[in-house]
Amino acid sequence: MASSRSTVRQLGTAVRALVVLTLVLGVGYPLAITGIGQVALPDRADGQPLTLDGVTVGSAIIGQSFTDADGAALSAWFQSRPSAAGDGYDGGGSSGSNLGPENPDLVAAVEERRAAVAAFEGVDPASVPADALTASASGLDPHISPEYAQLQVPRVAAERGLAESDVEALVEENTQGPDLGFLGEESVNVVELNLALARLDT
Amino acid sequence: MTLAAAIFPLLTVVAVLTAIHRPLGDYMARTFTAPKDLRVERGLYQVLGVDPASHQSWRSYLSGVLAFSAVGVFSVYLLQRTQAFLPYSLGLPAVPEGLAFNTAVSFVTNTNWQSYSPEVTLGYAVQAAGLGVQNFVSAAVGLAVAIAFVRGFVARRSGTLGNFWVDLTRALLRVLLPGAVLAALVLLAGGVIQNLNGFTSVTTLTGAAQTLPGGPVASQEAIKVLGTNGGGFFNANSAHPFENPSPWTSVLQVILMLAIPFSLPRTFGTMVGQRRQGFAILAAMGVIFLLSLTAVTLAELGGSGTAPQAAGAVMEGKEQRFGIVGSTLYATATTLTSTGAVNSMHDSYTALGGMLPMINMMLGEVAPGGVGSGLYGMLILAVVTVFISGLLVGRTPEYLGKKIGAREIKLASLYILTMPTLVLSGTALSFAVPALRADIDGTSILNAGLHGLSEVLYAFTSAANNNGSAFAGLTANTPWLNTALGVAMLLGRFLPMVFVLALAGAFAAQDGAPATAGTLPTDRVQSVTLLVGVTVVVTALTFFPVLALGPLAEGLL
Numbered sequence: 005m006a007s008s009r010s011t012v013r014q015l016g017t018a019v020r021a022l023v024v025l026t027l028v029l030g031v032g033y034p035l036a037i038t039g040i041g042q043v044a045l046p047d048r049a050d051g052q053p054l055t056l057d058g059v060t061v062g063s064a065i066i067g068q069s070f071t072d073a074d075g076a077a078l079s080a081w082f083q084s085r086p087s088a089a090g091d092g093y094d095g096g097g098s099s100g101s102n103l104g105p106e107n108p109d110l111v112a113a114v115e116e117r118r119a120a121v122a123a124f125e126g127v128d129p130a131s132v133p134a135d136a137l138t139a140s141a142s143g144l145d146p147h148i149s150p151e152y153a154q155l156q157v158p159r160v161a162a163e164r165g166l167a168e169s170d171v172e173a174l175v176e177e178n179t180q181g182p183d184l185g186f187l188g189e190e191s192v193n194v195v196e197l198n199l200a201l202a203r204l205d206t
Numbered sequence: 207m208t209l210a211a212a213i214f215p216l217l218t219v220v221a222v223l224t225a226i227h228r229p230l231g232d233y234m235a236r237t238f239t240a241p242k243d244l245r246v247e248r249g250l251y252q253v254l255g256v257d258p259a260s261h262q263s264w265r266s267y268l269s270g271v272l273a274f275s276a277v278g279v280f281s282v283y284l285l286q287r288t289q290a291f292l293p294y295s296l297g298l299p300a301v302p303e304g305l306a307f308n309t310a311v312s313f314v315t316n317t318n319w320q321s322y323s324p325e326v327t328l329g330y331a332v333q334a335a336g337l338g339v340q341n342f343v344s345a346a347v348g349l350a351v352a353i354a355f356v357r358g359f360v361a362r363r364s365g366t367l368g369n370f371w372v373d374l375t376r377a378l379l380r381v382l383l384p385g386a387v388l389a390a391l392v393l394l395a396g397g398v399i400q401n402l403n404g405f406t407s408v409t410t411l412t413g414a415a416q417t418l419p420g421g422p423v424a425s426q427e428a429i430k431v432l433g434t435n436g437g438g439f440f441n442a443n444s445a446h447p448f449e450n451p452s453p454w455t456s457v458l459q460v461i462l463m464l465a466i467p468f469s470l471p472r473t474f475g476t477m478v479g480q481r482r483q484g485f486a487i488l489a490a491m492g493v494i495f496l497l498s499l500t501a502v503t504l505a506e507l508g509g510s511g512t513a514p515q516a517a518g519a520v521m522e523g524k525e526q527r528f529g530i531v532g533s534t535l536y537a538t539a540t541t542l543t544s545t546g547a548v549n550s551m552h553d554s555y556t557a558l559g560g561m562l563p564m565i566n567m568m569l570g571e572v573a574p575g576g577v578g579s580g581l582y583g584m585l586i587l588a589v590v591t592v593f594i595s596g597l598l599v600g601r602t603p604e605y606l607g608k609k610i611g612a613r614e615i616k617l618a619s620l621y622i623l624t625m626p627t628l629v630l631s632g633t634a635l636s637f638a639v640p641a642l643r644a645d646i647d648g649t650s651i652l653n654a655g656l657h658g659l660s661e662v663l664y665a666f667t668s669a670a671n672n673n674g675s676a677f678a679g680l681t682a683n684t685p686w687l688n689t690a691l692g693v694a695m696l697l698g699r700f701l702p703m704v705f706v707l708a709l710a711g712a713f714a715a716q717d718g719a720p721a722t723a724g725t726l727p728t729d730r731v732q733s734v735t736l737l738v739g740v741t742v743v744v745t746a747l748t749f750f751p752v753l754a755l756g757p758l759a760e761g762l763l
Contacts, residue, residue, distance in 0.1 A: 011269040017254050017371060018274040022281055022339075024253060025378070029342045030335035033383070037390045037425040041400035049400040051418065051448055060408050063418055065397060065447040068410045078412060085526065089442075096325055096405060096417035098442035100523040100551035102679030104653035104660075105511030106760060110554075114516040134519035135526050141445030141533075141551045147526035181453055181527060186214035188453020189529035198411050 054199055057206060061199065067146040068195050069093045077124055080163045081201070082148070082156050084194045085135055086117060089143025100141045114138065125155050147191035150179060164201065174200045212507075212531050215457055216499065219535070222461050223468050227488070230465065231472025237380045238353045238373060239477065247375050254371060261366035264711030267354055270370035271347055271703060275314050278340055282310035285336040286328075295329030296404050308688040313340035315699035316348055316576055318430070318437030318546055318674035319691060321682040325441055330402060330421060337437060338426050342386070345433030346377035348578030351703050352470060355582045356477050358710030359606045362718050367710055381466070382433060389428035389462055396458070397451035398424040423448055431462040434576040436546030436674040444536070444549040445525055453527055456549055460539045467543055467574035470581040478606055482729040487584055490737045494573035498566055499538040505559035506530045510761070514556055523551030534559070541566035544576025546674025553653070553661065553677035557761030560677070561753060564664055567671040568749045569741055570625060576672065582706045589618045589709075591740040592728060601726055607718035614712055621705040626748045628670035628694045633663050633752065635690070642686050650687060652679030660756040665691060670698035
């Protein structure tokens, strides 16, 4: 078959092509985009860091745990969703739980969370919304539903000695979306909301 | 959830695609038919030692595809094995052999199946110079093969299909790179990160420690979706806020996944000089897309199943900012193309909701499918449809003036049979061989019982279709799954390409038969309906039994 020589020749072409393309697409392209990002949009390119008194305390778009070292919820803070990333909101290991709809562990976890949230907030278990009971896809979800935020307002206000209306105003300020009025869900950014609370203290 | 909120994201996608598919489709047709080379291209051809004016037989074109892909596998494997010595590797060690093989094959075949967790496995050097490069070139290879196939319909008594190296170069420099630069900048503005910071440690508001990742993400994200690749920079893929920060970036990613595949029917119609034929292919793709999206959205909004009922909604494995509708739109786009990126975890979907992404892939990823592979997949189905309807009414089966004879229908049938054979035999072996089953049950499956079968079936479906998404509870980093899924990806990518190029060669050698009163039209509502019907029936007959054992049993019992 005459094409065997052609195959060998094409193998040489393939090696040369991949070397050139690796330099252009694998080195030049990402470095060019990095350069543009760092010059034109440094805050975005670096993940929208949040600062308190000049110290970086996290990212505006990566959720955090507001619990003590044992994982118990701290009552002075709005609580994030459950997280399957590491021990919770581990930015080094993003992950969902991947538990299936009939998985008994997931069913048990949902029921436990419903009871725990209801007790913590002092509300009817039936009023706890789904996002408070389920782990997100990334384990780093910075948002909760407006319903879950509303549920937490009286507890946070009481704990911090603030008027509920003032806390509600902060929730309102940190409610985002839907984008362009119709894309996605209305969501409350827990990290930015808690940062706003922290700023009241300083 | 109002009806408006449920359909506006889809309307946005449809509106943008409607606006761009004609100019983009025509641009691609010009790109691959223009006689002139750009100066930078001429320089590249000199380096490569390629004569851009020389045309290749289908065999020569194929050996170019295979040689280039083999070199790609070797390169990505080598980069992973030498990671410890590469810059910006974040102190990560060499990737073990089995995983490195699986990952190299995965990215060269446009699959982007990830047996590994990126944060703890791959530094920036391998991500950009290995995986990022393959994100570009694997899509360009798919596009080149599709264009060569279309040339088979156009050619009359010809022995050649064009030049692979020219098609590859033009696909990269004129289509994918400009598109990726544009997309990367928009994603960057939307909050997708782009830095070389590595992992940084911060003290959170409560005084706890949190690790935050960095990375050149926007550049990789852009080509990940535009090239229908799908491999996440992070484990959570497009659910990760640093990959996909907001609802609008998510919709943009859906548009980017669909942009080239939904424009290629126009390219096809323009190149064969019968735009109605391209529109018929587009219509069949669009009908399947809308039906599938509706089904999965209704299943997820319905929220059946014990855990979803207990929680009140299927928000396990979904991000608050996307909600259910933003998640199902992404899931449909990612599995009806060969992308496999996810912004929600399909493993935690309702049983029937999770079956839909699987069915999308089982259809052969043709609505609209991957970059290039979607078009040639749907055209193969069109050939089969013409053959069946020709037999039914006793007319000579012809498509675009090319006769569908014994050799042609054999090649088309081999194409159709490849993927189901890989999916079903891989799944069956995993459960039938006792040693493999012990490993699958003990190590790989996360959710025991019926859902566990679905996890394994999903994995082989994803690999053989070069999709890359997963029921991600499955632990795939085992010797058996790394090997078996690697083989499924290789054969699932390159066997169909062999049959497509052979068929293109057969068509190119034929003279064009003029349409007569005896020719069945292929650009009418009736023929589109037949095409959709054949696509669905072929899949249903092949996969109904195994679906009945997994997701159907879980969802209906």
